[in-house]
Amino acid sequence: MSLLAIDGLRFTYPGREPVLRGVSATVRGPAVVAIAGPNGAGKSTLLDLITGQKRPDGGIVSLQGRNALTMGREELCRMVAHVPQTIPADVPFTVEEVVLTGRIPYGRGLYENEADFAAMEMAMDRARLDAFRGRRFSTLSGGEKQRVLVAAALCQQAPILLLDEPSAHLDPENEALLWDLFAALKNAGHLILVVTHHLALAAQNADRIWLVEGGRLAADGPPCDAMRPADLERVFRVPFHWHQSEEGRVFLTYGR
Amino acid sequence: MGGELRNRVGQVLLVSIAAAAATVAVCPFIGGAGLDPAKLLRQEAPDWNIFLHLRVPRTLLALLTGAALSGAGALFQSLLRDALATPSSLGVSSAAALGAVAAIAFWPGDEMGFPVVWVAALAGAAAVIALVTALGHLRQFSSFTLLLTGIAVNGICTSLILLLHSLAGITKSFQITHWLMGGVDAIEFPVLGILALILAPVFWWMLRLSRVLNVISYGETWAAGRGVDFKRVTWQGFAAGAVIVGTTTAVTGPIAFVGLLVPHLLRRIVGPDYRVLMPASLFGGGAFLVICDTISRSVFAPMEIPVGVTTALLGGPFFVWLLWSR
Numbered sequence: 001m002s003l004l005a006i007d008g009l010r011f012t013y014p015g016r017e018p019v020l021r022g023v024s025a026t027v028r029g030p031a032v033v034a035i036a037g038p039n040g041a042g043k044s045t046l047l048d049l050i051t052g053q054k055r056p057d058g059g060i061v062s063l064q065g066r067n068a069l070t071m072g073r074e075e076l077c078r079m080v081a082h083v084p085q086t087i088p089a090d091v092p093f094t095v096e097e098v099v100l101t102g103r104i105p106y107g108r109g110l111y112e113n114e115a116d117f118a119a120m121e122m123a124m125d126r127a128r129l130d131a132f133r134g135r136r137f138s139t140l141s142g143g144e145k146q147r148v149l150v151a152a153a154l155c156q157q158a159p160i161l162l163l164d165e166p167s168a169h170l171d172p173e174n175e176a177l178l179w180d181l182f183a184a185l186k187n188a189g190h191l192i193l194v195v196t197h198h199l200a201l202a203a204q205n206a207d208r209i210w211l212v213e214g215g216r217l218a219a220d221g222p223p224c225d226a227m228r229p230a231d232l233e234r235v236f237r238v239p240f241h242w243h244q245s246e247e248g249r250v251f252l253t254y255g256r
Numbered sequence: 257m258g259g260e261l262r263n264r265v266g267q268v269l270l271v272s273i274a275a276a277a278a279t280v281a282v283c284p285f286i287g288g289a290g291l292d293p294a295k296l297l298r299q300e301a302p303d304w305n306i307f308l309h310l311r312v313p314r315t316l317l318a319l320l321t322g323a324a325l326s327g328a329g330a331l332f333q334s335l336l337r338d339a340l341a342t343p344s345s346l347g348v349s350s351a352a353a354l355g356a357v358a359a360i361a362f363w364p365g366d367e368m369g370f371p372v373v374w375v376a377a378l379a380g381a382a383a384v385i386a387l388v389t390a391l392g393h394l395r396q397f398s399s400f401t402l403l404l405t406g407i408a409v410n411g412i413c414t415s416l417i418l419l420l421h422s423l424a425g426i427t428k429s430f431q432i433t434h435w436l437m438g439g440v441d442a443i444e445f446p447v448l449g450i451l452a453l454i455l456a457p458v459f460w461w462m463l464r465l466s467r468v469l470n471v472i473s474y475g476e477t478w479a480a481g482r483g484v485d486f487k488r489v490t491w492q493g494f495a496a497g498a499v500i501v502g503t504t505t506a507v508t509g510p511i512a513f514v515g516l517l518v519p520h521l522l523r524r525i526v527g528p529d530y531r532v533l534m535p536a537s538l539f540g541g542g543a544f545l546v547i548c549d550t551i552s553r554s555v556f557a558p559m560e561i562p563v564g565v566t567t568a569l570l571g572g573p574f575f576v577w578l579l580w581s582r
Binding site: 051053073074076077078081082083084088091092093098101102104108109110156 | 261262265337464466467468470471473474475477478480481482483484485527528529531
């Protein structure tokens with residue numbers, strides 16, 4: 001049974017050209033999958049369809065063998081945690097309170113229970129947020145905010161994590177920490193789907209690349225197969241240069 | 257941390273209830289006509305009648321209305337994620353007023369009961385909520401644009417109210433003017449009971465929703481990703497707001513600024529968590545309007561000024577200060 005299977009996903013925004021024209025892929029076990037593609041290719045829309053925030057015009061999303069389109073919203077959120085590109089910067093809550101929002105799918109009672117606080121502590125620890133726990137979210141830097149949102153997704157204790165450009169505001173150190181965290185989560189049994197424009201890091205750290213082009217997956221496989229310079233050059237319209245180390249890691253540079 | 261929050265909610269609830277209870281216990285004894293404690297103890301007329309049939313129901317009406325307006329303000333501020341969202345700024349209050357004025361103007365005869373005005377006010381409030389919900393969901397209007405729409409709705413409703421006022425006969429015109437001034441007048445206990453029966457379940461629902469309201473404050477994408485059906489909660493919240501604003505407006509007429517002033521003052525004191533803020537707003541709003549009503553009937557005694565004047569004179573400058581300090 002696969003952890004995630006999508007088959008023939010199609011989606012069109014009203015009055016516009018189709019953004020996804022039949023995307024299919026299967027991930028059987030824990031992995032870090034980087035979703036790459038030019039702006040407007042439909043990467044974020046693909047995440048929205050998997051999380052049930054948008055309904056596809058056609059196609060199926062299966063989570064651990066079950067049809068996601070027929071799941072209740074809370075049940076779906078216990079299986080898939082989504083970190084969007086941004087949330088309002090002026091959210092007036094503390095770091096702990098933001099992280100605890102990940103427990104909403106587990107109950108709508110007025111107060112969180114012991115299990116909720118245990119999950120929060122685990123998530124704070126994994127995201128190295130202990131020093132920030134009482135700080136207001138609005139006072140944090142962009143990178144710190146991103147770590148808090150990732151922690152909230154971890155607090156959701158879902159086997160599948162979807163992250164939409166999580167490293168957009170991060171400095172190199174925090175970016176490296178984030179990819180290390182993804183690797184640790186994979187080893188703990190999670191599937192991580194991360195939309196990113198940082199192709200060089202994706203090539204080095206992801207197990208698998210989904211290259212989105214024209215509403216379809218132009219390539220799907222390990223970086224050494226899915227990030228061939230000719231494919232990347234066609235998709236992104238800039239020259240790419242790559243080098244593969246003896247261990248099989250791919251190093252990418254690009255530019256004219 | 258969980259225990260801390262429970263303690264804080266308990267403390268705020270205790271203080272809020274104590275404040276509301278204190279105003280209800282003290283304010284009926286204050287007013288233009290001084291009440292003789294000895295006569296009250298002996299239940300002698302006219303002091304006992306003034307106390308029991310005028311001051312007490314009036315105070316309870318102010319308590320319920322203040323709670324409704326303040327609670328609706330806190331609710332709308334969460335749903336629209338905008339500090340300036342209130343029943344008044346969204347146009348809900350003025351639409352309820354238009355409905356009520358239309359009922360007064362067109363209902364045959366001079367006497368009409370609470371149900372007629374209530375249904376009309378509720379219909380007006382519901383129409384604006386339907387408009388706001390449709391614009392927000394179907395056309396993806398931002399909260400800022402919805403508040404601009406509220407300005408337009410307010411303008412249209414005010415014009416239509418003036419039109420109805422101009423076309424109504426002298427008797428109806430006087431009734432409309434009196435109602436529009438916004439006042440917490442004496443009310444019969446059965447009507448007060450009906451009011452409480454309508455409002456209490458909605459207040460309870462708002463309190464139960466407060467943890468979800470916290471998540472709604474993060475925006476639609478985040479809330480939906482935590483399992484919240486954003487559109488349904490927003491629709492339900494607006495409907496609840498329409499019911500409590502329409503219901504109280506039908507009885508008191510439009511009373512401005514309570515929904516803005518009280519939640520904002522309390523947010524600065526108790527913080528942004530709706531599990532604390534919502535009960536504080538309900539009881540605090542009730543206490544605030546009871547005090548405003550007492551001021552209204554005491555400052556120029558034996559004359560009374562409408563309570564809407566007092567809330568506007570307090571709330572207007574606060575509104576300007578809020579804009580200044582945003």
